[in-house]
Amino acid sequence: MSEATNKDQPFRYFIDLSYDGTRFLGWQVQPKGRTVQGELIERLSTFFREEVYVIGAGRTDAGVHASHMTAHFDLSTEIESPSDVAYKLNRFLDTDIAIKRIYRVGAEAHSRFDAVERGYVYRLSRVKNPFAVGYAWSFERPLDLNAMNEAASTLLEYRDFAAFCKADADVKTTLCDVREARWEQVGDEWVFHIKADRFLRNMVRAIVGTLIAVGEGKITVEEFKEIIESEDRKKAGSSAPGEGLYLSEVAYPSDIEWKK
Amino acid sequence: MSEATNKDQPFRYFIDLSYDGTRFLGWQVQPKGRTVQGELIERLSTFFREEVYVIGAGRTDAGVHASHMTAHFDLSTEIESPSDVAYKLNRFLDTDIAIKRIYRVGAEAHSRFDAVERGYVYRLSRVKNPFAVGYAWSFERPLDLNAMNEAASTLLEYRDFAAFCKADADVKTTLCDVREARWEQVGDEWVFHIKADRFLRNMVRAIVGTLIAVGEGKITVEEFKEIIESEDRKKAGSSAPGEGLYLSEVAYPSDIEWKK
Structure with missing residues (x-):
């Protein structure tokens, strides 16, 4: 040195x-x-x-x-x-x-x-799996994957995500640019992928919890959009537990690396 | 009932x-x-x-x-x-x-x-991975995957695996019909797949340990074959730890299920 x-x-x-x-x-x-x-x-x-x-x-x-x-x-x-x-x-x-x-x-x-994009993954285990304990949320009740994906895709139409922001979060703005939001089936798991320039506190878990309410038929895709538009956290579903959530990506401009 | x-x-x-x-x-x-x-x-x-x-x-x-x-x-x-x-x-x-x-x-x-075939999987993690602790053996030193696969394929040529059987095992015979033995690379892991009609006590872990000795260049593929032929457990490499090992398959004749 x-x-x-x-x-x-x-x-x-x-x-x-x-x-x-x-x-x-x-x-x-x-x-x-x-x-x-x-x-x-x-x-x-x-x-x-x-x-x-x-x-x-x-x-x-x-x-x-x-x-x-x-x-x-x-x-x-x-x-x-x-x-x-x-x-x-x-x-x-x-x-x-x-x-x-x-x-x-x-x-x-x-x-x-300097981060320009973040990505999160949420793992939902649809069967009892001893290897997923602490690493995926176990959810065995029936879910409509198509409805969840339809609702997820509407996230790309909005900018203000106050409805999915923890009330006590000290943030100047609740604007986010969501660029990807989709569920995919991987074996016995359903995995949610979401990317945005930034995320609000508790945002991914609140979105996952509310998308599951769509998947259970408790709310429609239209009602999911109304929740976003309400900008009211109390209207959204409960947060999915932390054990299924992974920060999976942080992206920077390509010139950030110092070339010696 | x-x-x-x-x-x-x-x-x-x-x-x-x-x-x-x-x-x-x-x-x-x-x-x-x-x-x-x-x-x-x-x-x-x-x-x-x-x-x-x-x-x-x-x-x-x-x-x-x-x-x-x-x-x-x-x-x-x-x-x-x-x-x-x-x-x-x-x-x-x-x-x-x-x-x-x-x-x-x-x-x-x-x-x-009545089991006609068993399968095991052994996971070798090539990088430090917090999610593999207890679920894969962490092995970061260089290994020659081709040599390991060449040695693994010779297992199919033999019937007596006394060289990979724990000395105190109370078995009548050390004959096994090995039907598959191959390493595959999956991301940062090397995964060993082995199938046989039966396995001796400690057999998979002894085989993995000895194949790693081949991968490290400590023994040649020819010497690996000589170890099998010696039918002497003391000649084989040390056993790989249990945390990377998974029983992955037990197969039965298709008519074993009781049709009501």
């Missing part, structure tokens, strides 16, 4: 990782309890022998998983071989967090503000 | 199930500790309100999983709706055992002796 030439221009790195959310209270660092961010701050600081703060592309709630999360951190010295460091860090971290890649970015790059 | 007409001719049922082996000491009932067979005997006896003994198609060791196991049990009364009973039993059993199907067979049908 070489010294940074200027304290105002630290070496900034993006880190792609995955984690099993089961034993975490969520992403965001808390005074008490194990969190992904807290664990990364502690372990990276010990590993690099300097105070390392880690900022993530988003927050996941307790029990929610990430098959792909991106975060960033600064170092006073340069990492000579990011792949070597990723390998060693994987040995140093617990088994429920895995680093996929570490790469240098410009000092202004920001994992949260 | 109706009374059995003859005590010597009970109503016999096959039960297809899956289980996560993590929290079990294995299949076989033991004086102390939780086992799949023990759990089934206890729960089925309580559910059916009579002593129900459960015999499985085979035994799995501690930590070994089953995506498909078949067992049988007798009842003094007939099950009117096996699918209803399977549904209710799934609610009554813990989350790490799932019943896939219950079906009536002839009173002489035997889940172990």
